[in-house]
Amino acid sequence: MKTEVLKATEVDLAAAWIKKGQLVAFPTETVYGLGASIFNPEAINRVFYAKGRPQDNPLIAHIADLASVQKIAQDVPNAFFVLAEHFFPGPLTLIVKRHPNVPDIASAGLDTVAIRQPRSSIALGLIRAVGEPLVAPSANLSGRPSSTTAQHVLHDLDGKIAAVIDAGPCPIGIESTVLDLVSFERPTILRPGFVTKQQIEAVLKEEVLIYTQGKMASPGMKYRHYTPDAPVKVFFHQRDLEEYLAGSPKCKRMLLSKGPMNGRSDHYLLLAQNLYATLRQADEERYDEVLLLCDEEVQQDAGLMNRITRMVGSHESCCN
Numbered sequence: 001m002k003t004e005v006l007k008a009t010e011v012d013l014a015a016a017w018i019k020k021g022q023l024v025a026f027p028t029e030t031v032y033g034l035g036a037s038i039f040n041p042e043a044i045n046r047v048f049y050a051k052g053r054p055q056d057n058p059l060i061a062h063i064a065d066l067a068s069v070q071k072i073a074q075d076v077p078n079a080f081f082v083l084a085e086h087f088f089p090g091p092l093t094l095i096v097k098r099h100p101n102v103p104d105i106a107s108a109g110l111d112t113v114a115i116r117q118p119r120s121s122i123a124l125g126l127i128r129a130v131g132e133p134l135v136a137p138s139a140n141l142s143g144r145p146s147s148t149t150a151q152h153v154l155h156d157l158d159g160k161i162a163a164v165i166d167a168g169p170c171p172i173g174i175e176s177t178v179l180d181l182v183s184f185e186r187p188t189i190l191r192p193g194f195v196t197k198q199q200i201e202a203v204l205k206e207e208v209l210i211y212t213q214g215k216m217a218s219p220g221m222k223y224r225h226y227t228p229d230a231p232v233k234v235f236f237h238q239r240d241l242e243e244y245l246a247g248s249p250k251c252k253r254m255l256l257s258k259g260p261m262n263g264r265s266d267h268y269l270l271l272a273q274n275l276y277a278t279l280r281q282a283d284e285e286r287y288d289e290v291l292l293l294c295d296e297e298v299q300q301d302a303g304l305m306n307r308i309t310r311m312v313g314s315h316e317s318c319c320n
């Protein structure tokens with residue numbers, strides 16, 4: 001199958017493909033998603049297959065309006081609507097109780113469903129044109145960085161999906177914040193992102209927890225994500241980084257930090273918007289190692305730090 005590259009104006013064509021059960025990748029404000037109708041289990045099966053995604057990792061339902069919530073969820077708590085009023089459309093995903101209409105495969109058999117209304121007008125137009133919520137995981141091969149451009153989508157999925165709508169780079173660059181409203185005593189963040197714990201607490205007027213350990217809350221958590229081929233090392237202080245550089249042999253090295261690094265040609269900016277693109281570049285250009293300097297400003301960004309920590313995993317070194 002040849003993967004077509006569609007323009008932002010060709011949303012109706014994309015919708016026709018999805019209605020026929022074909023897969024189309026589309027832009028959102030966070031990352032590109034790989035869409036299928038939530039009520040088409042065969043198409044959803046193809047989403048898992050195309051990505052090489054384990055079937056026990058549930059998908060997010062993308063909606064265009066709040067009227068569709070009742071078709072995919074039940075016993076929806078008031079907090080959902082309070083948060084939706086404030087943050088929808090936008091990079092916040094809310095987990096509530098699943099409606100029996102939603103096929104098991106979409107939710108990996110869980111009795112909950114994750115719902116988000118993306119902000120991108122192309123995504124919203126596509127969902128409206130299909131007329132049903134779309135499940136859409138990030139449009140990358142499982143274990144690769146999420147795609148933030150149509151070129152990344154093609155790199156991972158060319159020939160495996162019908163089309164990608166190309167609308168340039170995604171403005172936020174990391175995936176939505178995932179907040180579970182029903183599985184814990186308090187609303188609990190399963191995946192930090194652009195919408196912060198403090199912003200959610202200010203709207204809900206109650207304490208919000210961040211999931212750390214214990215029960216495996218989000219099946220996605222057990223999979224190692226976002227890993228470049230080259231070894232990654234994280235430094236929290238400039239002096240530790242300098243020491244490392246002074247004491248290690250020359251190699252093709254990529255250095256990421258928020259601030260400038262006087263005159264180094266191997267230096268890239270450490271920002272959520274270009275994190276995944278830069279990591280993909282590290283693979284393509286076969287860097288020997290990737291060094292990240294996470295200063296205090298970076299450490300305060302829970303979404304960015306979460307992606308970095310998961311990328312490094314437990315077997316690489318974290319140099320304090």
Ligand code: TXA
Pocket residue numbers: 028030031032033034057058059060091093095107110112113114116118136137138139174175176177178190191217218219220221
């Ligand atoms: O920004 C985003 O959220 C992007 C764009 C395309 O919308 N989508 C995305 O989907 O990141 P995905 O499938 O790559 O990540 C969804 C995450 C996974 O970690 C999954 O385990 C979790 O959400 N998740 C989905 N449904 C869940 C549920 N019912 N309970 C717990 N976790 C859930």
Ligand code: MG
Pocket residue numbers: 137138146
């Ligand atoms: Mg993903």
